[in-house]
Amino acid sequence: MAATIHGRFLALYPSQAPTAADILHTPEQTLRQAGLSRSKVSYVRDLAAKVQSGLPTLEQLATQDDDAIIQILTQVKGIGRWSAQMLLIFRLQRQDVWPTDDQGIRNALQRLYQLEEPPSKAETERCGQPWQPYRSIAAWYLWRSLAMADWG
Known part of the structure; x- marks a missing residue:
């Protein structure tokens, strides 16, 4: 659609x-x-x-740190922290972005750690700490783990 x-x-x-x-x-x-x-x-x-x-253009944003980019982009109506983080990960290819608000990440962590329910935002933040400075890569693998789980 x-x-x-x-x-x-x-x-x-x-x-x-x-x-x-x-x-x-x-x-x-x-x-x-x-x-x-x-x-x-x-x-x-x-x-x-x-x-x-x-x-700023994408080229100008690319020179900024992650927090500055999130601050700039969330001033646009309809762009929240999650959307800005997705741009950081997938367009600017930042390696250490940890989208704690992403339900897919939380669901994958629940499955990985065999939790009764998806972790809270604070728990998700703690779960990501060991993967610094490569949390974007960890997030990608967590998303993929959900797709793999759907296979069987």
Whole structure:
């Protein structure tokens, strides 16, 4: 579903990837017809407005430390700590990001340590400490362990 909506969104701008100005000038109804919910339209527009106001590019963000990047990105409506952490892990390839709010990580830790229930955020934080400075890699293996468990 997300890939379909993404494709429809990009199709609104056939000659090039949309700029922040393009998005801000696209009528809300047009964005909604592409499949974006009202809240997603609001988030995309807030991001575009912040880009126009000087939000750092990915290349500029890459020079910042993780906490600074999270602080910058969470100022955008619709981007929370988890979303910023996913960007750190998957786009900026940071090796020591530990997404304590990720339910998949918590479920994998529950399975790994044979806990009665998923660990709390604080317990998840403690579980990740031995894996520093490679917690992103540990997180990836934990996510994969859930996929492997589904196989049999």
